[in-house]
Amino acid sequence: MDLNTLITVEGLARSFPAPKGGGNVTVFDELWFDVAKGEFVCLIGHSGCGKSTLLNILAGIDKPSGGVVIVDGKEITGPSLDRAVVFQGHALMPWMSVMANIAFAVTSRWPKWSAAKVREHCQHYIDMVNLTGAEDKKPAQLSGGMRQRVGIARALAIEPRIMLMDEPFSALDALTRGSLQDEVVSICTKTRQTTFMITHDIDEAILLADRILLMTNGPEARVAEIVVNTLPKGRVRNELHKHPNYYAMRNHLLDFLVSRSEDLRGMVEGVDPKHPPMVFPKAGDGGPQPTLAASRT
Amino acid sequence: MSTSSSLKAAILSVVLLGAFLGAWQLAVGGTGSSQAMDPEYAALMGATSKGASAMPTPLDIGKEMWRHISDPFYDKGPNDKGIGIQLGYSLARVLLGYLIAAIVAIPLGFVIGMSPLFYRALDPYIQVLKPISPLAWMPLALYTIKDSSISAIFVIFICSIWPMLLNTAFGVAAVRKDWLNVAKTLEVGRLRTAIRVILPAAAPTIMTGMRISIAIAWLVIVAAEMLVGGTGVGYFVWNEWNNLSITNVICAILFIGLVGMALDQVLYRLSKLVTYAE
Numbered sequence: 001m002d003l004n005t006l007i008t009v010e011g012l013a014r015s016f017p018a019p020k021g022g023g024n025v026t027v028f029d030e031l032w033f034d035v036a037k038g039e040f041v042c043l044i045g046h047s048g049c050g051k052s053t054l055l056n057i058l059a060g061i062d063k064p065s066g067g068v069v070i071v072d073g074k075e076i077t078g079p080s081l082d083r084a085v086v087f088q089g090h091a092l093m094p095w096m097s098v099m100a101n102i103a104f105a106v107t108s109r110w111p112k113w114s115a116a117k118v119r120e121h122c123q124h125y126i127d128m129v130n131l132t133g134a135e136d137k138k139p140a141q142l143s144g145g146m147r148q149r150v151g152i153a154r155a156l157a158i159e160p161r162i163m164l165m166d167e168p169f170s171a172l173d174a175l176t177r178g179s180l181q182d183e184v185v186s187i188c189t190k191t192r193q194t195t196f197m198i199t200h201d202i203d204e205a206i207l208l209a210d211r212i213l214l215m216t217n218g219p220e221a222r223v224a225e226i227v228v229n230t231l232p233k234g235r236v237r238n239e240l241h242k243h244p245n246y247y248a249m250r251n252h253l254l255d256f257l258v259s260r261s262e263d264l265r266g267m268v269e270g271v272d273p274k275h276p277p278m279v280f281p282k283a284g285d286g287g288p289q290p291t292l293a294a295s296r297t
Numbered sequence: 298m299s300t301s302s303s304l305k306a307a308i309l310s311v312v313l314l315g316a317f318l319g320a321w322q323l324a325v326g327g328t329g330s331s332q333a334m335d336p337e338y339a340a341l342m343g344a345t346s347k348g349a350s351a352m353p354t355p356l357d358i359g360k361e362m363w364r365h366i367s368d369p370f371y372d373k374g375p376n377d378k379g380i381g382i383q384l385g386y387s388l389a390r391v392l393l394g395y396l397i398a399a400i401v402a403i404p405l406g407f408v409i410g411m412s413p414l415f416y417r418a419l420d421p422y423i424q425v426l427k428p429i430s431p432l433a434w435m436p437l438a439l440y441t442i443k444d445s446s447i448s449a450i451f452v453i454f455i456c457s458i459w460p461m462l463l464n465t466a467f468g469v470a471a472v473r474k475d476w477l478n479v480a481k482t483l484e485v486g487r488l489r490t491a492i493r494v495i496l497p498a499a500a501p502t503i504m505t506g507m508r509i510s511i512a513i514a515w516l517v518i519v520a521a522e523m524l525v526g527g528t529g530v531g532y533f534v535w536n537e538w539n540n541l542s543i544t545n546v547i548c549a550i551l552f553i554g555l556v557g558m559a560l561d562q563v564l565y566r567l568s569k570l571v572t573y574a575e
């Protein structure tokens with residue numbers, strides 16, 4: 001195993017009892033991938049393919065029906081403060097202020113800290129996500145973007161080894177989403193935070209991710225391929241489209257979402273699920289990768 | 298807008314009250330006659346109601362109310378205590394029975410709400426016990442406890458426990474999964490999760506149960522005290538009925554209503570403190 005690997009997912013499967021009784025529905029199976037230390041990995045897939053289910057398993061909230069998740073050489077058995085989660089629907093406690101929501105997480109991590117120290121620590125992260133002045137507001141008094149930022153601050157504040165984010169920006173308008181993405185870029189590059197993020201926004205994935213996992217449609221979803229971001233690190237949202245590789249990346253991802261995610265459903269024979277094809281979309285490639293065209297036959 | 302409409306409502310309330318009292322005064326004042334009554338009964342009535350009718354006028358009620366309010370705490374032997382003392386007895390019984398019920402119902406409701414196993418095991422008993430009129434317990438309570446005052450408290454306990462138990466169980470079971478998941482990912486222990494997450498999340502539902510319970514308890518205490526006698530506003534009503542003092546019966550009815558409203562208001566204020574906007 002690579003020394004630099006932080007998360008390894010091996011043969012992961014999850015099935016639920018079928019709603020009409022009799023047998024199980026397999027949401028996904030034979031998921032294999034890994035995430036390196038300091039890496040930002042995005043997962044793209046259609047609604048209902050099992051992204052949240054996968055993230056819950058990585059978080060330790062849900063148990064897989066098969067396969068293992070290994071973090072730092074050890075199989076995970078449950079939730080851990082080492083893995084912070086930003087939930088799809090912010091999941092702030094509505095009866096607690098912004099400060100109290102974050103302090104709840106901080107005191108869980110460091111129970112022996114004094115109240116003053118907790119406050120100072122929380123304040124640091126509130127400032128980081130540009131919420132200074134909103135400390136005493138309740139979540140209901142905040143806009144959607146502000147709530148999502150509190151969720152991010154709460155996850156960052158426990159200084160986790162891994163951040164797991166479930167479509168943190170999907171409910172936001174384009175402008176708010178953009179500024180929050182910029183904040184995440186700057187925080188993650190500063191702290192070299194290992195992050196696994198679910199999204200179905202292509203531009204978001206290109207901006208944030210070092211690698212992008214593409215998931216086929218469920219049931220029995222798989223990782224169809226791993227797209228390595230060919231745009232160099234230090235990406236800036238407004239400059240993104242000027243890079244020569246941008247359209248190759250974008251078209252490749254779009255093509256996957258629009259048609260190939262369904263074509264590849266149930267996975268094609270002859271492709272080893274342990275080693276999904278790696279692709280490097282570059283300018284001048286012109287459409288989907290030849291390796292994949294071959295595997296589609 | 299809202300102040301003017303609430304002013305309108307207030308004016309209408311006063312007008313309705315005036316119309317009601319006016320109609321009452323007209324219907325009762327002077328026209329009634331005691332001739333049709335049994336002579337013995339009429340003699341009795343005459344002794345207490347000093348007028349043409351057994352039914353007092355609003356004015357009589359007003360005077361009597363004022364007498365009660367200006368001297369609520371006198372005590373002239375077992376059959377003649379001020380209304381304040383009687384209400385005090387009733388309130389003390391209600392609060393005691395209610396508090397014990399809360400102490401039992403809320404933790405038990407927590408356990409039921411958190412554990413589907415417990416819920417299913419206890420559900421049949423709750424379904425059977427809940428619809429029993431609290432007064433049906435009275436003979437059993439008197440027989441086993443012997444003390445009539447404690448029996449009344451027991452009846453209050455029995456009638457207030459169900460709404461609190463069921464609402465707590467429901468509120469706890471309905472806590473959003475997301476919040477519990479947050480606690481799980483933060484490795485928060487069970488007790489701390491219960492206190493910091495489940496309790497505040499379920500508090501509005503629990504408070505609703507507590508409000509229903511106090512209303513039922515206040516309804517039941519009057520009937521219970523009519524049965525056990527001795528002290529309390531229920532006994533007062535029954536005693537005044539035996540004295541054939543309809544004026545005092547009506548006064549007591551008004552006081553019962555006012556105290557019931559005050560109890561509900563107190564719990565309403567408390568529930569405001571724990572509600573949260575999502």
Ligand SMILES: Nc1ncnc2c1ncn2[C@@H]1O[C@H](COP(=O)(O)OP(=O)(O)OP(=O)(O)O)[C@@H](O)[C@H]1O
Nearest residue numbers: 016017027045046047048049050051052053054218
């Ligand atoms: N507790 C459950 N019981 C039964 N089926 C479930 C359960 N949770 C999820 N599923 C099913 O698993 C599938 C994947 O759900 P999941 O929430 O992971 O989708 P998703 O990829 O996150 O979708 P979205 O993009 O809309 O958030 C869905 O078909 C869903 O119906």
Ligand SMILES: [Mg+2]
Nearest residue numbers: 051052088166
């Ligand atoms: Mg999801």
